[in-house]
Structure formats: C-alpha cells, structure tokens
Amino acid sequence: MNVHARPTRTAAELALADIYRSARPRLPGGAVVTAHRDLAFEAYARTGLPGARAESWKYTDLRRLMVNAFPLATAPDVALRAAAAKAGGLLSGLGLRRLVIVDGHLDLTHSDLANLEPGLAIRTIAEVLASDRPLLTFGGAATANPMLALNAALATDGAALTIAPRAVIARPIHLAFVNSGAKTAAYTRSRVVVGAEAKVVLVESHEGPDGAPYQVNAAIEIVAGDGAEVEHVSLTREGNSALHVGALLAELGARARLSTLGFTTGGAVIRNDLSVRLGGEAAVASIRGVSLLAGTQHGDTTLAIDHAAPGGQSRELFKAVVDDRARSVFQGRITVQQAAQQTDGKMMVRALLLSDEARADHKPELEIFADDVQCGHGATAGPLDEQLKFYLLARGIPEAEAKALLVQAFAAEAVDAVGYDALREALSQATVNWLQER
Numbered sequence: 001m002n003v004h005a006r007p008t009r010t011a012a013e014l015a016l017a018d019i020y021r022s023a024r025p026r027l028p029g030g031a032v033v034t035a036h037r038d039l040a041f042e043a044y045a046r047t048g049l050p051g052a053r054a055e056s057w058k059y060t061d062l063r064r065l066m067v068n069a070f071p072l073a074t075a076p077d078v079a080l081r082a083a084a085a086k087a088g089g090l091l092s093g094l095g096l097r098r099l100v101i102v103d104g105h106l107d108l109t110h111s112d113l114a115n116l117e118p119g120l121a122i123r124t125i126a127e128v129l130a131s132d133r134p135l136l137t138f139g140g141a142a143t144a145n146p147m148l149a150l151n152a153a154l155a156t157d158g159a160a161l162t163i164a165p166r167a168v169i170a171r172p173i174h175l176a177f178v179n180s181g182a183k184t185a186a187y188t189r190s191r192v193v194v195g196a197e198a199k200v201v202l203v204e205s206h207e208g209p210d211g212a213p214y215q216v217n218a219a220i221e222i223v224a225g226d227g228a229e230v231e232h233v234s235l236t237r238e239g240n241s242a243l244h245v246g247a248l249l250a251e252l253g254a255r256a257r258l259s260t261l262g263f264t265t266g267g268a269v270i271r272n273d274l275s276v277r278l279g280g281e282a283a284v285a286s287i288r289g290v291s292l293l294a295g296t297q298h299g300d301t302t303l304a305i306d307h308a309a310p311g312g313q314s315r316e317l318f319k320a321v322v323d324d325r326a327r328s329v330f331q332g333r334i335t336v337q338q339a340a341q342q343t344d345g346k347m348m349v350r351a352l353l354l355s356d357e358a359r360a361d362h363k364p365e366l367e368i369f370a371d372d373v374q375c376g377h378g379a380t381a382g383p384l385d386e387q388l389k390f391y392l393l394a395r396g397i398p399e400a401e402a403k404a405l406l407v408q409a410f411a412a413e414a415v416d417a418v419g420y421d422a423l424r425e426a427l428s429q430a431t432v433n434w435l436q437e438r
Helices: 011-026 031-047 078-084 125-130 146-154 386-394 399-415 421-437
Strands: 097-102 105-107 120-124 159-163 173-178 185-194 199-207 215-224 229-237 243-252 257-266 269-278 284-293 298-307 313-322 327-336 343-353 359-368 373-382
Touching: 011 031, 011 146, 031 146, 078 097, 105 125, 120 125, 125 159, 125 185, 146 185, 146 215, 146 243, 146 269, 173 185, 173 215, 185 199, 199 215, 215 229, 215 257, 229 243, 229 269, 229 421, 243 257, 243 284, 257 269, 257 298, 257 399, 257 421, 269 284, 284 298, 284 327, 284 399, 284 421, 298 313, 298 343, 313 327, 313 359, 313 399, 327 343, 327 373, 343 359, 343 399, 359 373, 386 399, 399 421
Parallel strands: 097 173, 159 185, 173 199, 185 215, 199 229, 215 243, 229 257, 243 269, 257 284, 269 298, 284 313, 298 327, 313 343, 327 359, 343 373
Antiparallel strands: 097 105, 120 159
16 A cells, blocks of 8 residues: 555645554554555545635645644543543533543543443444444545545544434433544544434533544544434534534434534544435435624535435525624535435535624525426525614613524524424524623
C-alpha cells in the first residue's frame, strides 16, 4: 500500500499519512479489516482533504480550515472515564439508556448495559472488528466522501446495536460521545440495524471542553428494515475550539419511517453530512435541523436524499440562527430515481441573521428522473421580523426578551416534531440556554 499515492499539499495531509501509518498496526481488526482500511485510506489519499474545488465542499474548505491533524486519542484512563461519565448534563435525568464513548472508545464500565430489553443487543465496534468483520464500509459512500473514507480507515470504536424484528425498545438509547481535548482526534463508527416492524429512539450527543483544540470524525449508519420506525436526534455541543465532522447514513426498507433532528450549538467548525436512501416502497423520512451559531463559528449541513422506490415521502426542514460573524451553510439535494414514481419530496431551509456580519449560504437542489412526482424546495434568509418585534415591545416586553421569544419560536418548528417529550423539552431548554449566553 502506498499512502502517498496522491502528493500531499498541506501540513495536515502530511500528518494524516503519518498518523495512519503509525496507527495501522494497533487499530482493531485482522487481515480482512486491515485490507478494507487500506482501501479506504487510499480512497481518501486520491483527493486528500476536500477543498473549495470540490462542489459539495466549496463552502467548507477543509484544506484551509483544518490547519493541523492531531494524533489518535489513546484509550482513556480510569480517572478520565469517571469524569466523562458525568458529562452530558442537558440530557441527564431523561430516562435514556446511556452508552458512553470517551475519546473514541466505548466505555463499558460507565455505560448502562443492565436489563436490556428483549430483542436488543449491544456490542462495541472494536469487538466486531476484532472478529475481522469489515463493518467500516458503506458501499460507494465510503469512497465518494473523503472524510468518510478517512473515518473508515482510522475508526477505533463505537457502538454496534442490533434490534430484533418486531421488538419495541421503549427506553431511548443515548450514544454520549465525550472528548477530553488535548490536541487529539477521535474517529468513531457506529452501526444500528433495526429489524422489520421494530421501533427505537436513538440519541447522539457530542461534547468537549472549551479552549482545547481537538478533532472529531464520527459516523453512524442506520439500517431500518421493512416497517421499522426510528427516531434519531443528534446534539452537537463541542468545545469552542473543536473541529467536528459527522456523518449519518440511513437506508430505509419498505414502509420504514425515519425521523431525525440535528441540533448544533457548539464547535468552531462543524460539518454534518446526511445521506438517506429510501430504498423500499412507501418509505417515509422526516429530516430536520437547527443550528445556533455565534462568534466565528462555521456550521455546514450537507444533505442527500435518494428516492429509489415508488411511493416514498420525504420532508426536510432546516433552521439556522446566526449571530456575530458566524456562518451557516446548507446544501441539500433530493434525487428521484426513474423507478421512484409517486414520490413526494419537499425541502425548506431558513436562516435568521441577527447581525450585519452574519452569513448564510443555501443551495437546495432537485434531481428528478421520474415523471409522476411532487417535489419542491425553498430557501429564505433575513433578520428578525420588525413588525412582530414591535408587537411584543408595544405590550411591554423588554427588547432582549422579545428577541429571545422570536428566536425560540423560529427554532421551535423543527424541535417540536421530536416525539419523545422529555427530549423535546431538553432541546427547547438548549435554545433558551444559548440565548442566555448571548
């Protein structure tokens, strides 16, 4: 294998080649998994870090934004695991089954593995890889996205969940990713397989300390069988110096239903890729996002919806509140394959700009190869509605409180669709907390 198949151009790319070379012998997996890792790294190396010349990355130039590449985080010691187990206060007390992933390693000691519901099986990705099962590839997506290919090459651990057909997992499962910082990088890969007619609520949270530069590359795959119902919420609250690259890849069977919400408040640079394929007839996807950005934060959500079977329905709604000199990016594409007749797909993205220097870039797209469809998209960006603000001021509400109420109402449209009541209330409180910090 030649990790320098493509001449490197940046210090970060040079460092990544060295990191992979030194980490390769220690990463979990036998000969088969290692061969897959090599192929994934070679796919990354052919292009290197994505930059402005790549259409899907032109607003988020990692060749410029990722100045350094940090070494892989080592397995946390006892003290660090104990400290990380106390993190995630926003979601504590909600009755979630918590699985703690510290610096890229699933901590079984501080995870809640007692009294698993019938039909639920939990393993570590490291354990699966140690059996030489190559779960680190997502078909063509692993090579089309260089950061996802890099994740496949360097992934250390994550959660592997299997839910049996017709099982109803009443207690939501929380994957709590905690990063200690200290100029390290965590590469995690998780996989959730939901059997036919099964139901589950999945929650991800990503957090770390302020003032400590660290890097995260986290990917999760969800495979929903025929008639399965999956609700998924991802909360990104990384430290203010962190670079976070995330990916959600979902495959829906016939009549499967996926509802997912991405909620972002923390991180210096945040890029979340969502790829959802409605592969079965009459599958339904509801995909939403809320980004609350301030300072010099850069938040990018890039979405690809693939309608591959007849009768599918997708709804996409993304809201961004942007203050100071922050920048919000949304790129979304709905593709309707020729076989996907009677598809119904609608996409809307809205940005609320709270300062003159705030910026929002929107690029919604439709790519339709069928003739019996209903599809549409829209995008808006602008300041607070002065008439609504005046209405509140005229009724004696202070200006700061009036602005906060309008921002809360703006974000609530996406958050209110969360079905698990306690989780929905926690996310509403997160909006309040962000506003109070302003």
